[in-house]
Amino acid sequence: MCQLLGMNCNTPTDVSFSFAGFAQRGGRTDHHADGWGIAFFEGRGVRLFVDSSAASDSPVAELIRRYPIKSRHVISHIRKATVGEVALENCHPFVRELWGRYWVFAHNGDLKDYAVRLHGQFRPVGSTDSEHAFCWLMQELAKAHASVPPVDELTRTLAELVPQIARHGTFNMLLSNGQALWAHASTKLCYVVRRHPFTSARLADEDLSVNFAECTTPDDRVAVVATTPLTCDEHWTLFEAGALKVFQDGALLAP
16 A cells, blocks of 8 residues: 655654655555655645655655755655556645645545545546545535634544545545644554654664754654654554544644
């Protein structure tokens, strides 16, 4: 299946360390070689980079590794095609506008017999079950609220909607509107929260380490969500099956 990476912080943070290891899973340390993408929120705007080639060999991925874009909300995806051909329009993350805000979504898993009706403004461009599910989520959120609600209210709505998709198969997903990061696990997701006192970490997929104490302040806080642990010397917490978690300002919010 595909691989997911999400980052949520209380201050704009460089994701290049985590992405350096994550990108190796796109064809080098793993077999997810059917495209990749990454989205960075900057204020209300979004920088989106997608490529249908393998992340480990992509010149665009190399640009991201070398260009320290700082963001408080990042979602990245490495694709192993199951539904939909290998094509640019089928690369995650997907982006839509709702209530004057961009929403970014990425999915890992397969949805069986998923053909819910789309009757609003949200339509898929590509042919993946993932984009279809994202459009349905946006459609139902728009029906449930007249304008952007608080994060806790959005979480309650998503807790009602997400199981309706997950019952069709495996639905590990990341979603953000630049206010928070929502993550749902059907099967496999984990997270780590980095905070003071910061320590060193070494990537599991590449011979690279960093001392976070040298590039942070005591007030910084960074939450990283991934399909499997990106580092081999940090304590990553596994999601429970069916869990929907929300991260804001680099912290896991209480249910």
